[in-house]
Amino acid sequence: MKYLLISLVISTVFIACSDSEAIMESKLEVGFEQPINFPTPTYDLEDNPIDTKGFELGRKLFYDTKLSAGNAISCAECHNQAFAFTHHGHDLSEGVLVDVLGARNSQPIQNLAFMDAFTWDGAVELLWKQPVIPITEEVEMNETLENVIEKLKLDKEYPSEFADVFGGDSPVNSVNMLKALAKFMGAMVSANSTYDKYVRDESGGEFSEEEKRGLALFQQKCANCHSGELFTNQEFVNNGIGVNSKLPDELGRSRITIANPGLTVEEGKAHPDYYKFKVPSLRNVEVSFPYMHDGRFVTLKKVLDFYDTDTYPYMVKMENLDARLVSDVNGNEVLGIAMTEEEKASIIAFLKTLTDDEFLNDTRFAKP
Amino acid sequence: MITVIAVITFTACNNSDTNMEHDNGTHVSAVIKLDHSIAIGDEFTIQQQADGVTQTLVLDKFKFLISDVSVKTANNNMISIPNNVAGSLIDLAKADDKEVKLYLTEIPDGEYKSITFGIGVSDEVASGSADAQSRLFDLASADMNWSWNPNSYIFSKIEATNKLNMMNHMAKSETEDADNLWIHIGKKGDFDGFRTVTLDFPQNITVKNEVSPSVHVKVNIEKLFTPDNGVTVYLGAPNSSDFADNYANIFEVHHVHPLDEAVDLEDVEQDDHDHSDSEGSSHSH
Structure with missing residues (x-):
């Protein structure tokens, strides 16, 4: 019904313009x-x-x-x-x-x-x-x-x-x-991943039991930051990734927020926005490897190993490590998010539903 | 897929969109002649904060962006000139001797008592419409653009070499931390260096077809450091806020020529391109 209405609008306007050029344009691809x-x-x-x-x-x-x-x-x-x-x-x-x-x-x-x-x-x-x-x-x-x-x-x-x-x-x-x-x-x-079709209740949007479990776990453990339909809250966060020794001068967001354009690395490191990066969207995350601001993790499994509380690679606690990644377990400070290996597998299964093959193969976006 | 929609219809119907370009002739309504106190390559002095010793510097670069120009009529109406018309880059390196002319067009006929303009580009403009900042963006694209910054404009630049370093034949790179001067003002983090300046004319000017009145403005560059009203900025680590504030202090209207001969923008832009030393005639002082 909605589509019908829209095509009606278009044709009206074309009649209004009604020169040949406008009609030539009626392929209306994009x-x-x-x-x-x-x-x-x-x-x-x-x-x-x-x-x-x-x-x-x-x-x-x-x-x-x-x-x-x-x-x-x-x-x-x-x-x-x-x-x-x-x-x-x-x-x-x-x-x-x-x-x-x-x-x-x-x-x-x-x-x-x-x-x-x-x-x-x-x-x-x-x-x-x-x-x-x-x-x-x-x-x-x-x-x-x-x-x-x-x-x-x-x-x-x-x-x-x-x-x-x-x-x-x-x-x-x-x-x-x-x-x-x-x-x-x-x-x-x-916006046409399996996940989108699932939430829009369209055909092609069927979730397996594991994907459903993964979605529930994701919402519970990841969606504080990777929130909403864009799968990012668009915040800048220090996620505990730790300094890349090959790029010691990396400052993250502090080089943007510090007023002095001639800021020194030391100044940047002392700032509360040091090593903060934008929470990335997770759409098509399956194909966009490697991960993190410096691409240091090649697989999604490695990323989840990093985010969990006990598997290598570990989180690094800088002063401004995001509070959502720090918890108190029996008086002990724990970094990361508790996840079992099965839970990680389910979350990864869910993340793969964010792959949008229509987008990745859309010829409109390809080299003409 | 069909959601393609209406947006298309705007452009399809709008081939003859109202041109921002000046179609009503290129008559110059008024000329602001910015007469700088020193030229590129001239010496000036600033005090060192620590010891109060005066350092002599040689000016390498002095330039600033002008936006949001408006003029006030004799009966106090403010008339804004779009940035695509009046946005300008004042660059002392392109001066005729020490004078840079700002040609204003599209001011309606009438009597005016003052002009107001911004030094730099306000955040409202920088984060607003792309088309509305088209001219400013082009002017800034070579040397006044700061790509790693939400407000992408560099508002003003002053750079100078310390004469001591020159005498010691030190390369610029060796003296970066020494006493060379390099101040770029913009909006970054919580600092916004955009400032507005208003210049009252000593007598009203009349904008009309027959003339292109000119306003002679002294630009006293040294007053960026030692303003009449404001905080003195020393060599060393200047406070960028004080420095930005002091821009309002460097301009002083000296006199006006209400009846200067009418000029056409196309002619003067031509002149500006191939001006070798054709200075002469216009200057009556």
């Missing part, structure tokens, strides 16, 4: 899809509407090496669709510079239209501003916005494509390029 079980998007659809042309321009940019120095790599280099747009198997990733690694694990690009902040430390709060980081970071694409715009202006196709989407006197500019990328990323909604 727009923003709001899943009924999801929260309200943070993405400003009025400021940067998502339509097929804009989405296609963003997709083209996403897969274009022109965004990097020496036209070496595209965004897709470290954001590969089959792995929920992460860098398959890599803990850290090389950018355009040989043998130079970044400091953080490549994050999935999915459901970003619902997020409050981006990157592991929440450096950016607007989706359209996010790509500035990978484009300009030396360890990633090592390019300047100005250069990218120059390259796009010299291209045979981009100027007219930008004009089609944005209009105006000089449509090929940095804000429009970033807006196009945001249109593409904003439309990348993953």
Whole structure:
């Protein structure tokens, strides 16, 4: 019934516009899809509407090496669709510079239209501003916005494509390029996993007994932080992961929240936001390995071994370790969440229901 | 799948969206001439906090973003000029001698008594509409952008080399902790360095087609450190809040030329591009 109503609206508008161009566009492949079980998007659809042309321009940019120095790599280099747009198997990733690694694990690009902040430390709060980081970071694409715009202006196709989407006197500019990328990323909604079908009571949403047990255990043990339909409360948390000795200068969120731009590592370590990272969404977590901000755990089992109270790898207690991970058992301080091996197996079975094959194979998001 | 929806319809119908661009001509309503006290490469002095000794520095960089420009009419109406029209990057490195001109367009005809502008970009603008900050973002993209920060703009930069270090032929990297000056102001963490400045004109200016009145403003860079009203900032570890506050102190309206000949933005932008030393005529003092 709802669908019927929507198609009615569309046809009305087309009649209103009624020029041939609009009818050409009626393939209507892409727009923003709001899943009924999801929260309200943070993405400003009025400021940067998502339509097929804009989405296609963003997709083209996403897969274009022109965004990097020496036209070496595209965004897709470290954001590969089959792995929920992460860098398959890599803990850290090389950018355009040989043998130079970044400091953080490549994050999935999915459901970003619902997020409050981006990157592991929440450096950016607007989706359209996010790509500035990978484009300009030396360890990633090592390019300047100005250069990218120059390259796009010299291209045979981009100027007219930008004009089609944005209009105006000089449509090929940095804000429009970033807006196009945001249109593409904003439309990348993953909401058709087995779990989604289960909660929406749709066909294909059947849970096994173990998956049901896993869901119940997950809700009891994990959903304090990995909450809601996005499977993240979007908080920044010190989860006890402990310093990576290969990356001793990693500060986590404190480098964002400390006012001094020339902060020292010592200053960053003394701050309450030291080694805090954004609680990641767990959607498609089965395919987005390795895990944690530095990709140090390869399997979900290792992650749960870390979070439990007694199996190696162990939690590290910094002063700001999240209180939800500390408990008192008979007067003894215990770090982590109590889980038996069977419980872990059930939780992992449940986590695999968050894999969304429709999203991972959606040709609209693939390289055209 | 069908949820695709209505959003599409906006753009489909809206090819001729109201252009933000100035379509009503490019007549310059008024010119703000920012006449800096020193040029890039000039020396200036600041006191050391610890010992009170004066250090001589050579100015390497002085630039700031201007946003949220508004003008006040003779009968006290505030008229805001969109940031896509009046947003500007003032960069002393691009000065004609020491003067940087800020060309204001799209001010309605009438009499005006003051101008107000922000140094930097407010959080409201930075976290608001992408289109509304398009011009500011482009201006900032080269050297005033701070990608690892929610408010992505660097509001102002002043950088200078300590002359002592220069005389000792020390490389810049060796002297980073020494006494070179490097202050970048923005919004980071709980510090927000966005400040608003209002400049009253000594006499009202009239905006109309026949003229492009100019306002001559002295920009006293040294007053960032020793303001007339405010806290003195010493070399060493300046308090960024005091420093940001002091921006309001560096501007002083000297005089106005209410009847300067009308100029067209396209002509002056042309001039600015290929200005070698064609200075001359405009300066009547």
